[in-house]
Amino acid sequence: MTSHTRDGAVPWPPEDAARYRAKGYWEDKPLGAYILEAADRFPERTALVDGDARISYRELADRMDAAAGRLLDLGLRQDDRILVQLPNCWQFTVLTLACFRAGIVPVMALPAHRQFELSYLAELSESRAIAVRDTIKDFSHQDLAKHIAAGTPAMSHVLVSGRVDQGNVDLDALLAPGGDPINARKQFDAAAPAGDDTACFLLSGGTTGLPKLITRTHNDYAYNIKATSAVTNVTADTVYLGTLPVSHNFPLACPGILGVLFAGGRVVMLPSPEPGKAFAAIEREGVTLCTAVPAVVQRWLEYRQETDRQETDRQETDQLETLEVLQVGGSRLADEIARKVKPVLGATLQQVFGMAEGLINMTRLDDPEDVVCTTQGRPVSEADEIRIVDESGTDLPDGVAGAILTRGPYTPRGYYRADEHNARAFTPDGWYGSGDIVERRPDGNLVVQGRDKDMINRGGEKISAEEIESLVYRLDAVTLAAAVSMPDALLGEKLCLFVTLKPGTALTLSDVQESLRRTGVAAFKIPEKLVVVDEIPTTKVGKINKKQLREEVARMLQASGNTG
């Protein structure tokens, strides 16, 4: 028996929950119901596109209810968890919606995760199934999934899209349309999850060790989606392309694929942000809204400028003609890059500063250029509460940078089964501290100035320094380890590892990389530079002085002519 997710979740205090309901933020309507409303309004319209696969709203509704039924046939029940590790493909979306309908909770793992992360997530969430693509870039996720299942007592099913080994479940068949959509719909309408039931588990960026699970309820996630959809002006005419892994909150629900499907728009699934492919998809589908991290935007700008140069004499149609809005977030977008977006790509830039833990800030589509290009916007909801505080927790005036604290109708009050961590990440009265250092301008817009958390933000993918350090300590030679960020022109930051070694031992970067690979960690977390030192500097209170190390590696890169 697995435990109920409610037992590990931290609910909003009843008075806040009552207020959110009274204000209409929480509608006590399960996420699947919003999709069905769209399907009723626009049955013939295309909901999902993935390569040659095109799925109408009618078919989407049919598939999701049929799949929900097949999940129950496998023996899964409401509140059971499925570890989902799929790339951007139609199967991800249909499976997620089927879970919402059946009240089964998808755990949103990243395609980059490996044994180390997946086994931990499977165990913490007590997942009863895992869903994967057979292989991605020659890596057998099917083999990995079998391995995870063998090591996870609660897990009894491996669902595979593609070539399915014996004993595993054919995910594509599980997601096929059913024969009786009307009755399937009745069945799941009657057994719909409650508004405050867990809808999905998102993963935290993680500052202490492995990622935490973030419990998002149907109520709070629906509101997240509705509030961001309103700010981004999503309608039935929106055609959306998410270029980030869709298990991230940003392309999933801000407004992302779910927001666009709520509205009756069209979602285009593309597994890679590579500019040639993305631009072709934008042109082919008439994409109007797109989500990217700064590193991707930079590649797009370069690609566009390059192709423009090559095509000056030719009368080419503009591939990006339909693109109205480009949302950028996940890490800080440099102001000078921001200023190029409209002139070079032709789309309105929307900066997004948010977190899977809840709070989403966005610039508005009609904001003046100064706001769009130099700030990360303001909360999407009038009910988002924000404080900027100093180290003692005292509120700071506008214009002074400090740590951001937040509460609101879509910012849960704690991580799943993480009491100790919650005591640090949340104040006793429920404010979440993301660890970002932010300045609030008098006009209410936020500017992210830095962060006070031990994390490396590698092109939007977050790496917990502590997680890597604890793995590096498994190497015999290492006496002290410190993972810090180093500047990188494209990704913003990469991971650099400082170590001290036992006398008479040696260690190379490839030793470290090989060891981490063997542990089975996601490739994006593997250090890209190693600095062996005699001593690692500490602060007055005896903590490793990471600020000094960051400065040191930045200096080293500059001296070697490698400015990142």
Ligand code: AMP
């Ligand atoms: P995640 O939950 O993975 O989306 O990570 C959330 C964290 O990403 C935030 O707490 C910030 O540290 C960082 N982040 C997200 N968007 C931005 C942005 N626009 N500018 C700077 N940092 C950002």
